[in-house]
Amino acid sequence: MHYKFALIGFGNVARALARLFLRKQAALEAQGITFSFTGISTGRHGYAVNPDGLDIQKALELVESGQSIQPLTNYHLPITNSLEVIQHSAADIMFENSPVNKQTGQPALDHVRAALNLGMHAITANKGTVVHGYRELTALAKSKGRQFRFESTVLGGSPVFSIFRETLPLAELISFSGILNATSNIILSRMENGETYEDAVKYCQSVGVAETDPANDVDGWDAAIKVAALATVLWDIPTTPQQVNPTGIRGITPQMIAQAKAEGKRYKLVCSAEKVGDKITTSVAPQLVDSTSPLYSMMNSSTGIAFRTDVLPDYSVIVSEREGMHGGPIETAYGLFADFVNIVK
Numbered sequence: 001m002h003y004k005f006a007l008i009g010f011g012n013v014a015r016a017l018a019r020l021f022l023r024k025q026a027a028l029e030a031q032g033i034t035f036s037f038t039g040i041s042t043g044r045h046g047y048a049v050n051p052d053g054l055d056i057q058k059a060l061e062l063v064e065s066g067q068s069i070q071p072l073t074n075y076h077l078p079i080t081n082s083l084e085v086i087q088h089s090a091a092d093i094m095f096e097n098s099p100v101n102k103q104t105g106q107p108a109l110d111h112v113r114a115a116l117n118l119g120m121h122a123i124t125a126n127k128g129t130v131v132h133g134y135r136e137l138t139a140l141a142k143s144k145g146r147q148f149r150f151e152s153t154v155l156g157g158s159p160v161f162s163i164f165r166e167t168l169p170l171a172e173l174i175s176f177s178g179i180l181n182a183t184s185n186i187i188l189s190r191m192e193n194g195e196t197y198e199d200a201v202k203y204c205q206s207v208g209v210a211e212t213d214p215a216n217d218v219d220g221w222d223a224a225i226k227v228a229a230l231a232t233v234l235w236d237i238p239t240t241p242q243q244v245n246p247t248g249i250r251g252i253t254p255q256m257i258a259q260a261k262a263e264g265k266r267y268k269l270v271c272s273a274e275k276v277g278d279k280i281t282t283s284v285a286p287q288l289v290d291s292t293s294p295l296y297s298m299m300n301s302s303t304g305i306a307f308r309t310d311v312l313p314d315y316s317v318i319v320s321e322r323e324g325m326h327g328g329p330i331e332t333a334y335g336l337f338a339d340f341v342n343i344v345k
Contacts, residue, residue: 001032003344004051006039006089006120008082008111009097010063013125013152016333017095018056024337033344039089041082043099046070049079051090082107086114093343095336096124102225102241105132112148116140123339125152125332130229131240147343152335154180154226155303156328158319162342163307164234171309173234175274178305179298180226183210183217184249184269189299191257192266197250209301209328220246220269220284227271227282230305235275239282246284265290268298271305294318 005021007014021028021035028035036053046068048054054072062069073079075088086094094115096108105128112122112129116137124130129137130150141148154160164171179185183204190200201218204210216222224241231239252267260266270287273280289295294306294316304318319331 001344002034002036003093003340004036004038004053004089004091006041006086006091006094006115007037007097008039008041008085008094009099010040010042010045010059010069011097011099012329013332013336014095014097015060015063016329017097017336018060020330020333020337022056031345038091039085040069040072041085041098042069047079047081047085048072049085049088050074051088082111083114086111086118086120091115091120093340094120094122096122096126096129097336098126100126100128102128102131102221105129109133109137112137113140116144116146116148119144119146121146121149121340121343123149123336123343125150125336127153127225127229131225131232134229134232135236135238149339149343150229151339152332153229155305155317155319156331157334157338158317158331159338160230160305160317161233162338163315163317166342168309168312168315171311173275174308174310175272176230176234176305176307177270177272177295179268179295179303180271180305181217181220181223181269182301182303183214184220184223185298185303186300187218188249188252188257188267188269191252191254192261196254197252218250219248223269223271223284227273227284231273231280231282235280237275237280239280244282244284247286249286252286260288266296268295270295 037056038051040048045063048069059069096111098108108126108129115122130153137148186204187200201214224244224246227244228239228241249269265288267286268289271284273282302320306316
């Protein structure tokens with residue numbers, strides 16, 4: 001079976017995904033799966049559409065050398081925006097990775113709607129689509145006989161949503177607690193080793209895990225939207241980051257870190273939620289944890305989450321730090337790739 005792909009957003013994650021598909025091409029062909037890329041939309045390098053297949057290697061080279069991908073287009077109409085890429089790509093699968101707007105979920109919501117309405121499966125790493133459109137987009141996908149998947153929105157490529165969808169049937173989720181933001185965890189770990197907050201932030205920026213403005217990470221908003229996404233999907237209770245109302249790590253001082261260390265404890269930006277009756281309570285805030293907590297040993301870029309259900313008291317997913325790896329595009333790309341494989345298998 002041959003599948004045509006549209007890539008909406010062609011940043012680090014989407015380019016890592018394209019390379020992953022090329023690397024896994026032989027393995028996919030052994031399963032009877034072939035593919036081509038027929039549409040690409042970028043924020044700064046233009047748009048390209050060719051229903052017969054784009055030269056993806058050339059697209060990668062053009063973008064990474066700062067050039068436009070427009071010359072790759074082989075289509076009779078000018079392509080001027082992402083919705084036109086979706087419309088004219090003749091794709092079977094749309095991968096949505098445009099920049100996220102956490103307040104509205106746009107323009108990702110419109111991209112996913114358009115793809116589903118055209119009979120495409122929609123796969124995204126965009127948390128805004130889940131927080132602002134989960135019920136609508138899931139219902140739309142079902143009405144079209146297609147699927148809306150989003151495994152990469154929390155913990156990158158590690159299975160979280162699919163655990164409940166596929167391997168824990170009818171398990172009732174009671175609560176969860178975890179570390180969902182690697183950047184804040186790196187900062188707190190480095191402060192525990194004697195660095196100042198400012199130097200730890202600069203380190204994260206130097207290795208590409210923090211933006212020039214790190215507010216999204218250090219003020220807890222990235223963690224909050226992940227908590228909101230988990231609550232929205234796993235409990236089917238629409239939840240926003242504003243309802244989570246996070247407290248970040250800016251107020252954690254070296255003196256607080258040293259005092260905690262002396263007591264055998266450490267600070268973590270803990271993400272948690274609990275359902276009681278029909279209501280849920282959510283939190284993102286720095287907390288002191290000791291060695292009895294599974295969060296205690298999650299240092300540097302390690303992340304993870306522990307679920308409590310009515311059938312399994314504690315079920316954890318932990319993404320341990322690998323030397324020289326800080327999480328990011330490759331892991332997130334794998335989540336998108338896994339969603340594709342799970343849709344078509």
